[in-house]
Amino acid sequence: MKNTGPDREFHVILCSVGRRSYLVRYFREALSGRGKVLATNCVPDAPGMIAADQAFLVPPAYEKGFVERLLDICQQHRPRLLFSLHDLEISVLSRHTEAFKRLGTFPVLASHGFCDTCMDKFATVGFAEEHGLHAGKTYLSVEDARAAIREKIISYPVVLKPRYGFGSIGLCEAHDEREMEMRFDLLRLEIARTTIAMANAKNEKKAILIQEKLRGTEYGLDVINDLRGDFVTCLIERKQGMRSGETDAAEIVEDEKLFALGKKLGEIAQHPGVLDVDVIVQDNIPHVLEMNPRFGGHYPFAHMAGADIPSALIAWAEGRQPEPSWLRAVPGIRCFKDISLIIT
Amino acid sequence: MKNTGPDREFHVILCSVGRRSYLVRYFREALSGRGKVLATNCVPDAPGMIAADQAFLVPPAYEKGFVERLLDICQQHRPRLLFSLHDLEISVLSRHTEAFKRLGTFPVLASHGFCDTCMDKFATVGFAEEHGLHAGKTYLSVEDARAAIREKIISYPVVLKPRYGFGSIGLCEAHDEREMEMRFDLLRLEIARTTIAMANAKNEKKAILIQEKLRGTEYGLDVINDLRGDFVTCLIERKQGMRSGETDAAEIVEDEKLFALGKKLGEIAQHPGVLDVDVIVQDNIPHVLEMNPRFGGHYPFAHMAGADIPSALIAWAEGRQPEPSWLRAVPGIRCFKDISLIIT
Structure with missing residues (x-):
C-alpha cells in the first residue's frame, strides 16, 4: 500500500x-x-x-x-x-x-444536515431565524410574496433567486407585481433547463425564492473551527465590489457584532475548517444572506492580510498548535482580485 | 510647458x-x-x-x-x-x-462613424451584410422575429440582447413565443433602469435585438492596423470557455478564412491599432457577432503567445518599423485567465 x-x-x-x-x-x-x-x-x-x-x-x-x-x-x-x-x-x-x-x-x-441547510437558501433562512439570527424575509410563491407586500411586511423591489443556486446564477430583481410574476415564471423555465436542475429536482414546485431586498454594507465572514469542530476565530472582510457573484475587492475589519455572529454560527455548525458566510448589515443589524461550508470567495482576502488557515489545518491534523499569527488577518488591509494569464 | x-x-x-x-x-x-x-x-x-x-x-x-x-x-x-x-x-x-x-x-x-457601428449591434449586423459578410439574422421587434420564425427563416431558441449593451449584460435565450415576449418586455424594463440607458436613449423603442442563435466554435480576432489605419495582420484565438462574457481560455490558431475576414474588416474600418472581433463559425462560415474598436478580452492571449502590439504601436508612433515577432502569435499556445489578489 x-x-x-x-x-x-x-x-x-x-x-x-x-x-x-x-x-x-x-x-x-x-x-x-x-x-x-x-x-x-x-x-x-x-x-x-x-x-x-x-x-x-x-x-x-x-x-x-x-x-x-x-x-x-x-x-x-x-x-x-x-x-x-x-x-x-x-x-x-x-x-x-x-x-x-x-x-x-x-x-x-460539515455534517450532511448542515451542508444541506447551506445548499438550500430557504433552509438557511429558517436556520437563522430558529437560532435568533436575522435573515431577509423570504417566500416560496408569488402568492405569499404578494400577501406580504399587501400587509406591508416587505416592499418592492424584491429579489428572486433559485433556492438551490450557486453564485449569482438567476439572481434578479422585480419592481412591481407584474415583473415579479414574469421573472418567477422565467426563472422556473430556466431552472428546469440548466444544470442546477438536478439539485432542485427534489422540490421542483418550490425551487424559487422571493426575498426582501436588504440594503447595507456587505461582509464576508470566514468562520474558522478546528478539525474537531470547535470554534477558533472569525475573520471579517468588508466587501467593496461584486462581479458575477464573487467578491472583487475587500478590506479586513474588526467588528464585535460580526465576530459574535460568526462565533455563534461556528458553535452551532460545529463544522471542521472554514464556513464562508455572506452577511449584509441593514439598520445596524447583521442579516445572514448565504452560508457555504467550505473555502469561499472571501478567504483569499484574509490570506493576503496574513491569515494562513491551510497551515493551521495541517497543524491540527498533526496534533500541533497553529501559530497564533496564522489565525489573524490584519485590519485595514485592502485587496483586489486581479486577472492574469497562465500558459497551459 | x-x-x-x-x-x-x-x-x-x-x-x-x-x-x-x-x-x-x-x-x-x-x-x-x-x-x-x-x-x-x-x-x-x-x-x-x-x-x-x-x-x-x-x-x-x-x-x-x-x-x-x-x-x-x-x-x-x-x-x-x-x-x-x-x-x-x-x-x-x-x-x-x-x-x-x-x-x-x-x-x-477609429472614426466616430465606425465606433458607432461597433456600439450598435444592429448596425454591426447591417455593416457585415453590406460588405458581403455573414452575421446572425437579427430583428428589432417581437413581431418581426415571430414572422421570421413563421417563415422558417430562423427557429427557436433565439437570443435576446440589448442593442447597445456591453459584455453579456442582459443576454438571454427564449425557447418559445411566450418566453420571447416575456424576455423582451423584461429586457425593456431593465434597459430603462440600468446605466446603459443613456446609450440606448436615442433609440429607446428599438433598443433590443432578437437574433438567431448561432452554433459553432467561437473565435476572437485581433485585427491590427498601423497608426495610419493600414492593415498589418490578424491574430486569431479559438475560445474555450466563457465567463461573464469574457474569454476564459483560448488557443492561438492559424486559419486562412478567418485571416481573410480580419483583413477585410481592417481594410474597411481603417482603424488605427486594435479592432477586437467576436466570430462564430457555423457550417464552415464565419459569422460576425460583435466588434470592439479597442484592446479587448482576446488580446492578452495573443500577447502571452508572443505578440507585442504595445511595442509595435510605440514603434509606429516613433516612425520605426516594429520587430516582425511583435506581430506574430505562436499557434498552439493555450492560456487561461487566472485570478490573483493584489494589496492596494
Whole structure:
C-alpha cells in the first residue's frame, strides 16, 4: 500500500478545484515540500487543475461512480486532508465521510444536515431565524410574496433567486407585481433547463425564492473551527465590489457584532475548517444572506492580510498548535482580485 | 510647458482602464522606462488604476466636463498615445480627436462613424451584410422575429440582447413565443433602469435585438492596423470557455478564412491599432457577432503567445518599423485567465 507508515507524506486533495489556483498555491506553501497538492475537477481545463501537483478528472458529483472514483484516488494516494469547493459535491461527500476516514483521509466537511441547510437558501433562512439570527424575509410563491407586500411586511423591489443556486446564477430583481410574476415564471423555465436542475429536482414546485431586498454594507465572514469542530476565530472582510457573484475587492475589519455572529454560527455548525458566510448589515443589524461550508470567495482576502488557515489545518491534523499569527488577518488591509494569464 | 521638446518622454494614457492591469504591464514593459503609463477611470478602486504609474479619476464619458478633464490631463502630461477601453467613452472621444492631436497626443481611435457601428449591434449586423459578410439574422421587434420564425427563416431558441449593451449584460435565450415576449418586455424594463440607458436613449423603442442563435466554435480576432489605419495582420484565438462574457481560455490558431475576414474588416474600418472581433463559425462560415474598436478580452492571449502590439504601436508612433515577432502569435499556445489578489 502506497504512502502509509511513519514516513507517510502529507498530501492534501482539493475536490472541484475549478478556478481556485490560489488555494492550490496556499496549500503548497503550507506543506513546503512535505507532500503534494492533489486536485480533482469534472472538466480538465481549469486553472486549479493546472496549478496542482497531480490533477484527476472525475465525474460530476451527481453522476454514478463519482464517490467510488474519489475513494479510488484516495486509496491510491492517501491524502491526509480532503476539501471540496463545490456545494453539490460537498452535499454528496458529507454522506460518505466514514469511507474516506477508513482510508486515512480526513474529509474536512460539515455534517450532511448542515451542508444541506447551506445548499438550500430557504433552509438557511429558517436556520437563522430558529437560532435568533436575522435573515431577509423570504417566500416560496408569488402568492405569499404578494400577501406580504399587501400587509406591508416587505416592499418592492424584491429579489428572486433559485433556492438551490450557486453564485449569482438567476439572481434578479422585480419592481412591481407584474415583473415579479414574469421573472418567477422565467426563472422556473430556466431552472428546469440548466444544470442546477438536478439539485432542485427534489422540490421542483418550490425551487424559487422571493426575498426582501436588504440594503447595507456587505461582509464576508470566514468562520474558522478546528478539525474537531470547535470554534477558533472569525475573520471579517468588508466587501467593496461584486462581479458575477464573487467578491472583487475587500478590506479586513474588526467588528464585535460580526465576530459574535460568526462565533455563534461556528458553535452551532460545529463544522471542521472554514464556513464562508455572506452577511449584509441593514439598520445596524447583521442579516445572514448565504452560508457555504467550505473555502469561499472571501478567504483569499484574509490570506493576503496574513491569515494562513491551510497551515493551521495541517497543524491540527498533526496534533500541533497553529501559530497564533496564522489565525489573524490584519485590519485595514485592502485587496483586489486581479486577472492574469497562465500558459497551459 | 511640461514634457515637450526633443527629450519628451513617451507616456501612454489608458482611459477607462478598469480591471485591465495586464494592459498597464504590457505597455510598461514596451516602454521599458522611457515613459509612464497613465490611466483614467471613473471609479478609483480598480486593478488597472493601482497598476498605473499615475492614475486620474475622471467623470463618466457621458457626463459634462468629461472631455475637458481628459484634455487637461493630456495638456499637463503630454502622453504620445491615448487608448480607451470603454465603448461608450470611445464613441465620445472619437468626436474630439483633433483637440487631442493639437496637444501632441495621438488618440488611437477609429472614426466616430465606425465606433458607432461597433456600439450598435444592429448596425454591426447591417455593416457585415453590406460588405458581403455573414452575421446572425437579427430583428428589432417581437413581431418581426415571430414572422421570421413563421417563415422558417430562423427557429427557436433565439437570443435576446440589448442593442447597445456591453459584455453579456442582459443576454438571454427564449425557447418559445411566450418566453420571447416575456424576455423582451423584461429586457425593456431593465434597459430603462440600468446605466446603459443613456446609450440606448436615442433609440429607446428599438433598443433590443432578437437574433438567431448561432452554433459553432467561437473565435476572437485581433485585427491590427498601423497608426495610419493600414492593415498589418490578424491574430486569431479559438475560445474555450466563457465567463461573464469574457474569454476564459483560448488557443492561438492559424486559419486562412478567418485571416481573410480580419483583413477585410481592417481594410474597411481603417482603424488605427486594435479592432477586437467576436466570430462564430457555423457550417464552415464565419459569422460576425460583435466588434470592439479597442484592446479587448482576446488580446492578452495573443500577447502571452508572443505578440507585442504595445511595442509595435510605440514603434509606429516613433516612425520605426516594429520587430516582425511583435506581430506574430505562436499557434498552439493555450492560456487561461487566472485570478490573483493584489494589496492596494
